[in-house]
Each structure stands twice: as C-alpha cells, then as structure tokens.
Amino acid sequence: MAVYTDVSDEDISRFVAEYDIGDVVSFKGIAEGVENTNFLLQTTKAPFILTLYEKRVNPDDLPFYLGLMDHLSATGLNCPTPIHGKDGVALRRLCGRPAAITSFLQGMSPRRIQPHHCAGLGTALAQLHTAGLGFEMHLPNALSVKGWRPLFESCQEHADDVEPGLGKMIGDEIDYLEANWPHALPKGVIHADLFPDNVFFFPGKEDVSGLIDFYFACNDLLAYDIAICMNAWCFEPDSSFNVTKAKNLLSYYGKVRGLSDAELAALPVLARGASLRFLLTRLYDWVNTPKDALVTPKNPREYITKLRFHQRVENASAYGLD
Amino acid sequence: MAVYTDVSDEDISRFVAEYDIGDVVSFKGIAEGVENTNFLLQTTKAPFILTLYEKRVNPDDLPFYLGLMDHLSATGLNCPTPIHGKDGVALRRLCGRPAAITSFLQGMSPRRIQPHHCAGLGTALAQLHTAGLGFEMHLPNALSVKGWRPLFESCQEHADDVEPGLGKMIGDEIDYLEANWPHALPKGVIHADLFPDNVFFFPGKEDVSGLIDFYFACNDLLAYDIAICMNAWCFEPDSSFNVTKAKNLLSYYGKVRGLSDAELAALPVLARGASLRFLLTRLYDWVNTPKDALVTPKNPREYITKLRFHQRVENASAYGLD
Numbered sequence: 305m306a307v308y309t310d311v312s313d314e315d316i317s318r319f320v321a322e323y324d325i326g327d328v329v330s331f332k333g334i335a336e337g338v339e340n341t342n343f344l345l346q347t348t349k350a351p352f353i354l355t356l357y358e359k360r361v362n363p364d365d366l367p368f369y370l371g372l373m374d375h376l377s378a379t380g381l382n383c384p385t386p387i388h389g390k391d392g393v394a395l396r397r398l399c400g401r402p403a404a405i406t407s408f409l410q411g412m413s414p415r416r417i418q419p420h421h422c423a424g425l426g427t428a429l430a431q432l433h434t435a436g437l438g439f440e441m442h443l444p445n446a447l448s449v450k451g452w453r454p455l456f457e458s459c460q461e462h463a464d465d466v467e468p469g470l471g472k473m474i475g476d477e478i479d480y481l482e483a484n485w486p487h488a489l490p491k492g493v494i495h496a497d498l499f500p501d502n503v504f505f506f507p508g509k510e511d512v513s514g515l516i517d518f519y520f521a522c523n524d525l526l527a528y529d530i531a532i533c534m535n536a537w538c539f540e541p542d543s544s545f546n547v548t549k550a551k552n553l554l555s556y557y558g559k560v561r562g563l564s565d566a567e568l569a570a571l572p573v574l575a576r577g578a579s580l581r582f583l584l585t586r587l588y589d590w591v592n593t594p595k596d597a598l599v600t601p602k603n604p605r606e607y608i609t610k611l612r613f614h615q616r617v618e619n620a621s622a623y624g625l626d
Numbered sequence: 627m628a629v630y631t632d633v634s635d636e637d638i639s640r641f642v643a644e645y646d647i648g649d650v651v652s653f654k655g656i657a658e659g660v661e662n663t664n665f666l667l668q669t670t671k672a673p674f675i676l677t678l679y680e681k682r683v684n685p686d687d688l689p690f691y692l693g694l695m696d697h698l699s700a701t702g703l704n705c706p707t708p709i710h711g712k713d714g715v716a717l718r719r720l721c722g723r724p725a726a727i728t729s730f731l732q733g734m735s736p737r738r739i740q741p742h743h744c745a746g747l748g749t750a751l752a753q754l755h756t757a758g759l760g761f762e763m764h765l766p767n768a769l770s771v772k773g774w775r776p777l778f779e780s781c782q783e784h785a786d787d788v789e790p791g792l793g794k795m796i797g798d799e800i801d802y803l804e805a806n807w808p809h810a811l812p813k814g815v816i817h818a819d820l821f822p823d824n825v826f827f828f829p830g831k832e833d834v835s836g837l838i839d840f841y842f843a844c845n846d847l848l849a850y851d852i853a854i855c856m857n858a859w860c861f862e863p864d865s866s867f868n869v870t871k872a873k874n875l876l877s878y879y880g881k882v883r884g885l886s887d888a889e890l891a892a893l894p895v896l897a898r899g900a901s902l903r904f905l906l907t908r909l910y911d912w913v914n915t916p917k918d919a920l921v922t923p924k925n926p927r928e929y930i931t932k933l934r935f936h937q938r939v940e941n942a943s944a945y946g947l948d
Contacts, residue, residue, distance in 0.1 A: 312737035317829040328829060329732040332666060335655030344654060344666060346732070351668070410651040410668070415634035507639035507650060 308341045309356045309399050316345070316354070319398050322389045323405060325349055336501075337517060341401075344408070351408040353384060356401045361519055363402050368443040369518050370394050370404055372436070372493060377407075379435040382514040384409060411504025411513030420510040422537050422549040425503060426556030428512035429495070429533060433526045434561055436493030445496065445524040447581050449485045453478050455584050462591040466604055470587075474580070477611065481577050486525070486570040494529035496520040499536045527567040530557060531574035534623065535582070535610050543609045551624025568620045575614040575623075583607035630663045631678045631721050638667070638676070641720050644711045645727060647671055658823075659839060663723075666730070673730040675706060678723045683841055685724050690765040691840050692716050692726055694758070694815060699729075701757040704836040706731060733826025733835030742832045744859050744871040747825060748878030750834035751817070751855060755848045756883055758815030767818065767844040769903050771807045775800050777906045784913040788926055796902070796909075799933065803899050808847070808892040816851035818842040821858045849889040852879060853896035856945065857904070857932050865931045873946025890942045897936040897945075905929035 313331070320328045326349035334353075336342045341356040357366060370386045374394070377385040384406035386394040395404055414421050445451070456463075456474055463471035495502070497520035504514040530553070538549040557563065586604035593601040617623075635653065642650045648671035656675075658664045663678040679688060692708045696716070699707040706728035708716040718725055736743050767773070778785075778796055785793035817824070819842035826836040852875070860871040879885065908926035915923040939945075 310737070313734040313827070313829060314738060316734070328734070330730075331734050333657030334666070335657065344656070346673070351673075408652075412635040412638070412650070412653050415632070416636060505635070507635060 308358050309401060311343065311354075311356070311399055315399055316343075319354075319396070319403070320345070320347060320405075322391075322396065323387060324390055325352065325387060325405070339519060345405065352387065352405050353408055354398075354403065354405050356398060356403045357519075358401065361402075365443055366395050366402055366404075368441050369521060371441050372439055372521055373406065373518055375439045376432065376435050379438070381431060381435045382409060382512070383518065384514075384516055409504055409514035409516060411506055413501050413503060414505055415500070417500060417537055417549065419546075419548045419552050421500075421503075421505065423552040423556045424505065424510045424512045425498070425533060425537060426553040426558075427560055428503070428515060429498065429529060429553075430557040430560030432495060432515060433492055433529065439493055443522045445494070445522040447496070447520070447585065448524050448528070449481055449577060452481070452577075452580060452584055455588060459584075459588045459591045463587060466587060466590065467608060470608065473608075473611075474583070474587075477576065477580055477615075481573065481580065484573050485577065486566065486573060489525045489527055489567055489570060490564070491523060492526050493521060494524045494526060494532075496522055496524065496529060496532060498529065498533050525574065526561075527563065527570060528574050528578065530554070530563075531571060531578040532581075534571075534575055535578050535607075538623075539610060539613075543606075545613055545622075547622075547624040554623060554625055568625065571620040571623060572614055572617040575617070576611060579607050579611035579614055583611060630680050631723060633663075633665065633676075633678070633721055637721055638665075641676075641718070641725070642667070642669060642727075644713075644718065645709060646712055647674065647709060647727070661841060667727065674709065675728050675730055676720075676725065677728065678720060678725045679841075680723065683724075687765055688717050688724055688726075690763050691843060693763050694761055694843055695728065695840055697761045698754070698757050701760070703753060703757050704731060704834070705840065706836075706838055731826055731836035731838060733828055735823050735825060736827055737822070739822060739859055739871065741868070741870045741874050743822075743825075743827065745874040745878045746827065746832045746834045747820070747855060747859060748875040748880075749882055750825065750837060751820065751851060751875075752879040752882030754817060754837060755814055755851065761815055765844045767816070767846040769818070769842070769907065770844075770846050770850070771803055771899060774803070774899075774902060774906055777910060781906075781910045781913045785909060788909060788912065789930060792909075792930065795930075795933075796905070799898065799902055799937075803895065803902065806895050807899065808888070808895060811847045811849055811889050811892060812886070813845060814848050815843060816846045816848060816854075818844055818846065818851060818854060820851065820855050847896065848883075849885065849892060850896050850900065852876070852885075853893060853900040854903075856893075856897055857900050857929075861932060861935075865928075865935075867935055867944075869944075869946040876942075876945060876947055890947065893942040893945060894936055894939040897939070898933060901929050901933035901936055905933060 316331050326347035330346035332344050334342050334344050339360045340358050343354040345352045345354045376383050387405040388394045502517040506513050538546050586602050589601040638653050648669035652668035654666050656664050656666050661682045662680050665676040667674045667676045698705050709727040710716045824839040828835050860868050908924050911923040
C-alpha cells in the first residue's frame with residue numbers, strides 16, 4: 305500500500321469537473337493496491353475510486369484493462385466499472401500520470417481464509433472466465449512460461465542469497481516447465497493476480513461481492529488462473545496445503561465452467577508454474593527494492609515452499625478431486 | 627500516513643456489532659493521521675472513521691480527546707463526533723489497542739494555501755476556542771514552554787548534525803522563552819496542531835467545513851494556538867512570510883473572539899515558542915526515527931527558518947495588524 309502521487313484539492317476538483325458525477329466532497333488516499341495510487345473519492349452523488357497509474361503499469365496496456373472492466377461490468381460481473389468523462393473517455397491524465405475513475409465496490413477482503421471463501425472464489429473465477437470469452441481485445445501474459453527465463457536471468461546472481469541452492473532449483477524448474485507446459489488447454493482472459501486482497505465478500509457470506517485490481521489481467525490458459533488461486537488461497541499460514549479449500553475452489557468452479565480432463569491432468573504442472581511465477585517476481589523485487597521504498601517487498605520463500613509441494617504432487621487428486 | 631495495525635474483516639464485523647450503526651459493507655485503511663491508524667468504515671447507514679490509537683498517544687489522555695470532541699460537536703462545531711457503543715461507551719479496544727469510531731467529515735485539506743483559507747481558518751480557530759471554554763476536563767500542554775528543555779536535552783547532542791551551531795541557538799532560545807513567556811494571557815482548550823492537513827474546506831469555499839485530529843489538544847494560552855497556525859499557514863514554500871495571510875488569520879479570528887492588547891503584544895514571543903516547539907519535535911523525530919520506519923520524519927530545518935524570522939520581529943505589526 306502506498307500513496308505515490310500527491311493530488312491536491314484543486315487538481316481533483318478540476319479533474320472531477322470533466323465527469324458528470326457530481327461535485328467532490330471528500331478525497332482520501334487509501335491503502336489498497338501495491339502498484340498504483342488509489343483514492344476514495346466521495347462526490348455529491350456517490351463514492352468512487354480514483355486510480356493513478358504509476359510506473360510499473362505499462363500505459364499501452366491500460367486500454368485493455370479498462371476495456372475489460374467495461375466488458376465484464378456489462379455482463380453483470382461485480383467489478384469496478386470505469387466511469388467515462390463527459391467526452392466519453394475513461395482513461396485520462398492527472399498529475400502527469402494516466403488516471404481513471406471507477407465505481408466503488410462494497411465488501412471486504414477476507415484475512416483468515418475459510419473453506420467457504422474458496423467455494424465463493426471458485427464460482428466467481430469461473431464466472432469471470434466465462435464473461436471474458438466475449439472480450440475482443442488481446443494482451444499476452446508477459447509473466448507466463450516464456451517470460452520466466454529472462455526474468456530469472458535478470459536476478460539469478462542473487463538467488464542463492466535467499467537460500468543456498470535456489471538458483472539451481474529455479475533453473476531446473478524452468479527447464480522442466482518449458483518442456484512440459486500444456487499450451488493446448490482452453491485459453492481466455494485471466495485475472496492472473498486473484499489474491500484475497502482482490503476479492504471482496506460481505507461478512508459471513510459465501511458469495512463473492514466483487515473482484516478488483518485487473519492490472520495483471522491478460523490472455524492465457526484459464527486453468528492457470530485456477531492454479532494461481534490455489535496457491536494464494538489454499539495454503540495455511542503454517543505452509544500446509546488445505547485440501548478442503550482446494551476441493552471447494554475446483555468443484556465450485558466446475559459447476560459454472562466444466563473443467564476438461566486435460567485441464568485437470570495439467571493442474572500440477574500449472575501449479576508449479578504459478579508458484580515459480582510469484583517466486584520469480586518476489587525474488588526480483590527482493591533484490592531490486594531499495595531499503596527506503598514506500599512498499600516492503602514480500603519474501604520469496606513462501607513460494608519456494610509452494611513450488612516444492614507441487615513438485616511432489618503426482619496428479620490432481622492431491623487437490624481434493626476424486 | 628500509515629496503517630500500523632492490520633484489522634481483519636472478522637475483527638471489524640465483531641467490533642461494529644457493538645454499535646448501533648448498521649452493518650459494515652466496506653473498510654479501507656486511509657492515508658490520514660501520522661500518529662494513529664485510521665480506516666474509512668462504510669456501514670449500511672453511513673460512512674465513519676475508525677481510529678486505532680498507536681503507541682505515541684497516551685491512553686490516559688484519550689478520555690480528554692474524546693470528551694472534547696463530544697463537547698465541541700454538541701456546541702455545533704464541525705469536528706469528528708465520537709460514536710458511542712450500545713453500552714454508551716465511546717472509547718473501546720480493538721486488536722489490542724484503544725479504538726474509537728467517529729463521524730465522517732466531508733471536505734478536503736487545502737494543499738496550496740490561499741489568503742481566503744487563512745480567513746476561514748481564523749474564524750474556525752476562534753469558534754473552537756470559544757466553544758472549548760465550557761469544557762470541564764483539563765490536560766496540560768506537555769509541549770509548551772516547560773517541556774522544551776527536557777525534550778531538547780534528550781536530543782541535544784545531535785542538533786549540530788542538522789546545522790552547525792543549532793545546539794547553541796536552541797539553548798539560547800529556550801533561555802529567552804523561559805524568561806519571557808507570557809503566562810498570564812487568556813487560557814483555554816487549544817488544538818495545538820492545526821496544520822492544513824487537519825482543516826477541511828469545500829473546493830473554492832472560504833468557510834472551514836471541519837476540523838480533525840484533536841490528539842494534541844490541551845489547555846494552554848489561546849493565542850499560542852494562533853501562533854502555531856501562523857507558522858503552519860502563513861509561510862510560502864520559499865520560506866517567505868505572507869503578511870496578507872497572517873492579517874486574514876488574525877482579523878477573522880478577532881471578529882469572533884477579540885484579541886486583547888496583551889495577546890497581540892505577545893504574538894512575536896508566542897510565535898518564537900511555536901517555532902521552537904515544532905523544531906524540537908522534528909529534531910527529536912529526525913534523530914530517533916529508524917531508516918525503515920513506515921513514516922518519513924519531517925526535516926527540522928523549516929522551523930529553524932521560521933524561528934529566525936520571528937526572532938527579528940519587533941511587534942505584531944509585522945503580522946499585518948495596524
């Protein structure tokens with residue numbers, strides 16, 4: 305969380321005047337989103353979220369993200385809806401940065417994940433994948449199997465500082481995944497970062513109330529998105545894998561979009577890839593984040609443990625499926 | 627700004643159930659307040675602010691702060707109103723910390739101070755001082771003239787690291803202020819930290835829409851609060867003193883609560899004291915904040931310049947009064 309860009313009361317008043325959303329009455333930086341600066345903007349009409357896109361987001365990709373949210377909202381999915389200015393344009397500039405206002409979503413991210421959260425997540429993820437099928441823009445996943453080797457090479461020399469032998473482990477894993485990646489599985493739009501922070505629930509309810517933060521969304525294997533969620537939602541704080549949670553995720557997903565035998569069979573390799581992807585980006589950030597940065601980098605070790613777990617998995621029955 | 631304490635969705639749901647304010651629908655850490663952790667809490671009824679009091683606030687002083695906000699709100703002043711639980715209690719505990727919910731104030735802090743802001747500030751400050759006269763609790767100001775010498779002694783050895791000769795300058799100034807402090811001026815409740823961050827306006831409006839952050843409030847000389855505001859609002863970014871702003875602050879203040887000749891005559895010494903107070907706390911924080919802290923300490927130099935300005939002032943006419 306961080307507010308990277310300071311926006312003055314005059315800046316925001318001028319900016320809001322470009323929309324038909326009432327007058328600004330309150331404006332507060334919020335601790336949400338690691339890559340961008342987010343403000344909760346209250347106008348005389350409603351609450352909104354204002355996002356300023358900081359340097360880690362490629363401005364060329366913003367039309368994809370905003371177009372996707374437009375598309376998903378139109379299908380009835382609960383995600384931030386880009387608000388278009390009086391001139392029809394959603395992607396604007398503020399304080400020298402690309403910026404957009406989106407609708408405000410109610411609900412809260414769960415901190416202590418329960419099996420019922422994983423059931424709701426499974427349903428919402430499959431709804432997202434289904435809704436995304438009609439979206440016509442295309443953005444390849446820069447953080448899928450082709451991107452891992454160059455990313456690793458940029459921080460390889462520091463890998464063994466995190467854990468002796470980590471460099472060799474990652475190199476071997478990239479060899480394995482490049483040789484065994486299931487390229488032929490069903491493709492579509494994936495969220496690619498659906499951690500609990502990005503999923504809202506109402507207290508005590510199973511159904512997801514909304515999905516946020518589509519700034520890693522891209523086109524890739526749909527089942528790869530499930531593998532990312534399995535890693536993010538189904539391990540306990542003590543690093544043990546909770547089969548009940550995984551079973552809920554997979555079975556509720558399957559009720560909305562049926563998983564093929566090929567997708568199920570590929571889950572272990574996809575989960576290894578999903579582990580490696582976050583291990584690599586965390587390793588990169590760990591090595592490259594200055595000590596005085598506004599954001600503390602996440603420790604890569606968590607994903608070493610997850611990768612080792614999936615390396616030992618023989619088939620998808622380890623994830624709770626019969 | 628910082629969120630020092632993580633509050634889970636389950637914690638907040640349980641906590642909100644102790645009040646009659648509806649059910650929680652959203653809950654976001656906000657970048658407001660340096661000392662405490664603040665959340666914007668949206669319930670089915672209204673938006674609120676939840677504050678968790680962190681270690682820099684003395685828990686023994688919290689009944690004074692909350693009682694003061696209760697009192698000021700009852701007089702019609704726009705400040706956060708403490709929300710009392712179903713049991714009548716406003717000061718509760720959450721995640722091991724004292725915590726309170728207050729009403730949400732509309733408006734925004736100005737970033738680029740205009741003379742009209744200082745007029746509105748003068749009116750609001752005098753209204754605050756007048757409204758505070760009926761408040762019966764008492765909290766001495768730990769950061770007034772008696773507190774400066776011990777505070778300086780705790781960080782004296784590092785003063786010259788900020789600027790050569792600073793140690794001697796501060797020591798001499800404390801001698802001067804202890805000998806010349808105008809103890810007999812009118813006393814009452816002061817805000818003591820009324821920087822622009824803590825004052826809300828609606829865009830383009832002169833009137834203050836609300837005052838926040840009463841966690842330095844105390845009993846002291848009312849005119850000392852004016853001196854603090856003069857320092858915080860009437861210097862330009864290039865360190866020059868803007869007489870028009872000071873004149874607005876003082877004259878609009880005087881329309882609500884007339885300033886005595888003794889108060890006007892004491893303004894230069896009070897302004898020196900107000901400069902020294904923030905110079906000392908910033909010096910202390912500069913010396914004592916670890917490099918990896920969530921909050922970056924403010925540079926003390928700004929207040930060296932302000933102190934030097936007031937040392938050269940001969941009488942209150944330098945502040946724009948005839």
